[in-house]
Amino acid sequence: MVDVAIIGVGQTPFGTHPDKGLKELFFDAFYEAVDDVQKGFDPKLIQEAYIATLETGGGQLGNMAALMMENVGIPYVAARRVENACGSSSFAFRDAYLAIKSGTLNFVLVAGVEKMNDLPRERNRLWLGVSGDNEWERLAGTNFPGIFALMANRHMYEHGTKREHLAMVAVKNHYNAARNEKAQLRFEITIEKALNAPMIAYPLTLFDCCPTTDAATTVILCRSDLAKNFTDIPIYVWGSGAATDFLAIHDREDITRLKAVELASKKAYEEAGVKPSDIDLAELHDCFTIAEIIEYEACGFAPDGKGWKLLEDGTTTIKGKLPVNTSGGLKAKGHPIGATGTGQIYEIVHQLRGDIKEKERQVRDAHIGLTVNMGGSGGTAAAHILSNERR
């Protein structure tokens, strides 16, 4: 069976880009990935592209995958858009990975691009996002902060999780983002500041919620057996898993769990042949702080209901045993929806290469990294396990 490696990654700064459109953001991230290939890479080698975006510029740009590719000077290649809400680019990554594994393709681009700040205000903040269950949630008057607040309240009630634990996720991820020059919210906060911030949906304050972000992120995938021609430091894809769940949380078995993440990470572990304890660092989908805590449990890092312990004992800080969201996460690095999944890959690739620009947040001696990216409130999820060692 063919194995797959990552030879280049690119990423625009996360934030507000009033001066750039989707094409320009994509262009910047594309050529950063091309230039990132250590021994050089002719972009014309790219055979197909999997491009993720949710909003397509507010529905204004159609056939966007082809449009992005012609705009970087690589027309004619087969390109398609993959969309699974906030989980779009991790599914694009999975499909590109499977395409190379099929033996049909050697070089494939995966990308995500989103300009959330160009959207109407009621849409861009995702407070009224359409990626949950519209008929039973949005049209009934709730929204993503409301939905994650329900999950948080129940988790607190059943498992003893405290508001302080939520705040600890925010403090940790802001600490990391403050050391990431491409992050959106590059400042540290304190537990007190997080707890006393304006309440959005109890128990979630402003600092429990991710910001509104523009960005593009790119990954160049290649057959493993060709990778060393392009770089001495390929990052190998050991495992990929994906799953879905009921969109409306009232249909789920347990709203204190994220079943799609459980299923996706289990499949990724199985394919990679590793256990949760083998993971050296992870980028988890912390659109709201409670999500990171539940994902600790869903990924097998903590028993059900005990995710908060990893915060109390410092396990997931940058100096801890299992650093999580060294990039700053969705919480503080930012959450450009369709570009988030490949942005997580970008972070893990640099960490595993050991070439994080800001040395203060470089994890030492990391060999295996995990990414978990969700769509909606966990209606879709994909997990990937990467390593700097060949399997």
Added chain:
Amino acid sequence: MVDVAIIGVGQTPFGTHPDKGLKELFFDAFYEAVDDVQKGFDPKLIQEAYIATLETGGGQLGNMAALMMENVGIPYVAARRVENACGSSSFAFRDAYLAIKSGTLNFVLVAGVEKMNDLPRERNRLWLGVSGDNEWERLAGTNFPGIFALMANRHMYEHGTKREHLAMVAVKNHYNAARNEKAQLRFEITIEKALNAPMIAYPLTLFDCCPTTDAATTVILCRSDLAKNFTDIPIYVWGSGAATDFLAIHDREDITRLKAVELASKKAYEEAGVKPSDIDLAELHDCFTIAEIIEYEACGFAPDGKGWKLLEDGTTTIKGKLPVNTSGGLKAKGHPIGATGTGQIYEIVHQLRGDIKEKERQVRDAHIGLTVNMGGSGGTAAAHILSNERR
């Protein structure tokens, strides 16, 4: 390498469905495909789903792939939306095909679903569709009939194609649709009627343009070596090709050609190991009649500029040597955007099995069929070659 077979297909009637939403249309087509598997099929065998839609109910339903799967009672499977405008479901088909070829999956669902009649009028007719080049075409005031009219005028000027040839495409496809109980425009027309219909964009009259359609279409794919457990009549996927072109036709090398179709069909032929002369029948993307004529040329059925000859000599009629659009095509069967590509697969599968319900349009002794599905005005294209014989 793993080969891929189709074991079941489903399709709602094409047309206007005011009584059904996206979920209901998808449900109907899904269970028709399940019931279509000759020896029975437990839908819980499906491991992943690739679901195509352009409009997601006017942007009202997010995370739609997961939503469709939970609604048919198969939650938790990995599902993603694939979108390439009018070519969405053929790209979904290609990605599902590659996923099985990777050796990772055994059973995959491909589907398309669209309710064009629920959209605002200026959008649902695609006259102002966003799937061409928005910045240089739509915002400059043109639209799809206008763009295809430019292509038709130039084709007439350079190659001697006549308005009567366009009308012959319409007459042929309406003839076939009149014999397809699932087609939208089930009536025959004459050359005179087509020529004298209201002018939409010279030289295209009303009968040169496809209608506005609601529908869902589904395909169940399986590893070839497992297919005989489920059916004595699997249809094998011999070849798949996909490509893109510049979205704006002023950027293209030649507006009388469809380069993405040329590239996609060439790749499909190469993978299948067949020539254009080996094809027994084809479903081509006739959103406008001129497109079918140009695709005759792009697929190698006629030399450049000579597509009209196949109409004059009757090659592509139901009784001809190479029947094209036996379903009625987009022109008369209908064009439900995201559901069109898998709808073409549906037709070829039944033709190759020899079980077309309306015997009058059953092509005899057909062994190899081609589908060509485009997005926009040819900005994206995918081609597939199917056979009732194992390769």
